[in-house]
Amino acid sequence: MKSLVFKYMSLDFTTISYYDLTMFKPRGRPKLYRQGNIWHVRVYVPKPVIGTVGKSEKHKSMDTEKHSVAMNRAEEWRRRQFEWFNEIFEQSAKEPEVVEELTDALIATMAREVYLDYRAEVDDDLSDFLAATSEEQAANEIPEEDRKTVLRDLLASFDPIASAKLYAGIQLKSKALTISPDNPSYARLVQRIREAFIQVHVDFVNNYSNTPGQDDNPFFVDTGTKEPIPPAGKNSSKPASSYKLSDQATQLKIEVSNSRGSKGIAKIENTMTLMQDWFGKDYDIRRIGRVDVVAFRDALLNVPTNMAKRYPRKKMTEGIKLRRPEHPTLSISSVNTHLRNVVQLFNNAQRYDDDFRPPNLTKLKIPDPVDDQDKRFPFSTDRLRILFGSIADKGSNLNEDHLFWCSVIALYHGLRANEIGELAPEDITTAHGTLCINVRLPKAIVDGTRKGRTKTIPRLLPMHPVLVNIGLPKFANGLIDQPHLFPNLREDKDGYRSDDMTDWASKRISSLGWSGEKLSFHSFRHNFLDAMDEAEISEKWKAHLGGWKLPGVMNKTYGSKEMKENLIPAIAKVTYGKLDGFLKQAVAQASF
Secondary structure, three states, X not given: OOHHHXXXXXXXXXXXXXXXXXXXXXXXXXXXXXXXXXXXXXXXXXXXXXXXXXXXXXXXXXXXXXXXXXXXXXXXXXXXXXXXXXXXXXXHOOOOEEOOOOOHHHXXXXXXXXXXXXXXXXXXXXXXXXXXXXXXXXXXXXXXXXXXXXXXXXXXXXXXXXXXHHHHHHHHHHOOEEXXXXXXXXXXXXXXXXXXXXXXXXXXXXXXXXXXXXXXXXXXXXXXXXXXXXXXXXXXXXXXXXXXXXXXXXXXXXXXXXXXXXHHHHHHHHHHHHHHHHHOOOOEHHHOOHXXXXXXXXXXXXXXOOHHHHOOOOOHHHHHHHOOOOOOEOOHHHHHHHHHHHHHHHHHHHHHOOOOOOOOOOOOOOXXXXXXXXXXXXXXXXXXXXXXXXXXXXXXXXXXXXXXXXXXXXXXHOOOHHHHHOOOHHHEXXXXXXXXXXXXXXXXXXXXXXXXXXXXXXXXXXXXXXXXXXXXXXXXXXXXXXXXXXXXXXXXXXXXXXXXXHHHHHHHHHHOOOOOOOOOOOHHHHHHHHHHHHOOOOHHXXXXXXXXXXXXOOHHHHHOOOOXXXXXXXXXXXXXXXXXXXXXXXXXXXXX
């Protein structure tokens, strides 16, 4: 058995007690999280008092950047909250009714409520792990061959009978009922609750050994959908119609529109259209299980690219049947993007409805045989000279050749096309006595006129000596009254100014006979990274210079607008050999 299995076994399920018969008690350490540099705490409200409190969780700032101080303050604040929860519960408690027998329907309701509550608690305890990257989760999976051993050891360290009696008391008290422990129906309740605990352990092992549905108890889990059976007589807080796929797709679009531009929304809409083609607009998302999503994923691999243009008004299944051999199918990367959107659909549904339980969709991502770095290649030095060779013609006017400047900035600084398009003349500035490029968030996002997210992290970069020598500062100074450094670039409907750059590169590459060789404007960024590697620039400085967020890079260093003087000699190490001199010579023959 791999050591990682013991990591899961170290989770002490015996400590996961909802609350005892007389009072609610916090368990484990407070759940701290950061907003900026300040620590906050999250406290979950016990279910019986959620209606009175008005929310299922409470949050509070600890007003400190120090973790140890925040933990002490969180312990005290959480203690006071639970004192309040208990006062509320005691005040609202009704005089218990003595009953002679518990009906099977009532036993089923209480046992299934315990199953859902306890399962939610286990998920909560694992929330930090579930928030980890897919790679980190994959590194901690339970091997399928060890599944039964892990399940057996987990159950051996758990006392389901004692816990079942505890939860039986809680259920009875919450329903203002009391019954003799010697009553046969009480024994049936305890037995059902014991089975609920066992099923939660089965769920846990199935999730992390990727064996959905194995050993499920049909009293708690629907054998068809693999989803929890709701407590008898309980209806969802939302009407059934809201579970229609089309309704949920609309709700997701509304949600993402708060943080994404039209391009991001279009990606979500594309996935939702394909889902509705496959399942049907009126399909109840509660009926969609892991097996169904796997079938959808596999079908996506046969969908032709640009289907809406090539097969207009055709549904997904029709497009698959009609696809011509010369039309390629969706890439693995595109299929995985659709999968992420599917997961987001279910997560969003759960966000708006606590009763909804999303299917287990872990480990559905298809391994991509093509590494991200292999999807675009850098230009060779010879090809770079050919690309820039046209400016060597006498009489070339660099004031008009904006795409030349965009290209050399991308080559010597690795800036993304969107970052270059947003530069303003005043972004060519000075710090520490050195000419710099100030890479900032797009103004439209800062002032709120455009929604969307950006990979651009504000950073001040020392200008590469080659750009200084060939006259970028002089070029910028001539445009000081313009809102953009490259005002001739078109702006698309989403507010981005990168299309001219990418189109220019694509046409140039095609005209030079390099089509199909994975070259694009973004290839300059690959050249920049290779040049930094050859110069043996540290990972921290590479992250700042190129705008990459790497593990272990402190946010203050990575995102700071202040430029560290160490970066000045670092950027000067980036060189393309003879091309540096070639550009200087070529620019000398051009005009401004």
